[in-house]
Amino acid sequence: MIQGSVPLPHGMNARPAGRADKDFLAKMYRDNRDDLRMIDADKDYIENVIEMQLDAQINGYGNQFPDAVYLILEKNGSRIGRITLDIGKVEMRLVDLDFIKKAKNKGFGSSILLWLMKAAAQTKRPLLVPARRDDPLMLKFLHKYGFLEDETMSDDVYARMSWFPTADEMVGIADIKPRSAVIGAV
Incomplete structure (x- = not known):
């Protein structure tokens, strides 16, 4: 288990995700689902699909990767992304890596x-x-x-x-x- 803050390249650091990060993570997920917003459907329907996808991701990762490590990526004291890692006895698996829009393509x-x-x-x-x-x-x-x-x-x-x-x-x-x-x- 990772404790405290881990220094990363580009002046970033990673720390374990906590309860206080729940709203940040949900907002980032919603903000980054432009692919679903391109569907030709009612806006409320699309937002409901995004919420269901978020719930499915949270529950799916927990079930599929019970020993996963959930980290928040920060730069200059601000949260810019997340990373989910599954560190097994045989392999290391990147489950998910995502950034807020302002931190993408940098x-x-x-x-x-x-x-x-x-x-x-x-x-x-x-x-x-x-x-x-x-x-x-x-x-x-x-x-x-x-x-x-x-x-x-x-x-x-x-x-x-x-x-x-x-x-x-x-x-x-x-x-x-x-x-x-x-x-x-x-």
Whole structure:
């Protein structure tokens, strides 16, 4: 379990989410669901669907990832995002990563992914990341750093991507940098 605040790249830090963050998290989720707002339907209906999706996400993560760690991302004392991690005995899994709109497209996401890759390498685990197929920048980044798609776990919406650290990355004598994918077990 992560306690206190963890320093991250770009002057960010992560801390465990608490009850006082509930409204922030719900607002960020609602604000970032422009995809649902594009549906040709009554505004109240769409907002109800967003609320149901939020409830489903909260309950689904809890059931699917009972040992997940929920973190709030902050910069300069302000909450800018959230990250949900499932740190298993065999693998580290990014369950979810999201930012408020003002913090998007500033390089924060890629720096978080690099931080997770370093943590996975240090703990000698592969890193699993879900990538939306309609997010070409995320997919490009993951391919650039050697992630492979696990087609048995992927679907039409998400490509389930896996990254395996090299032996040199695990012992800290090689930096995490762009490379071809490495296949194998850790």
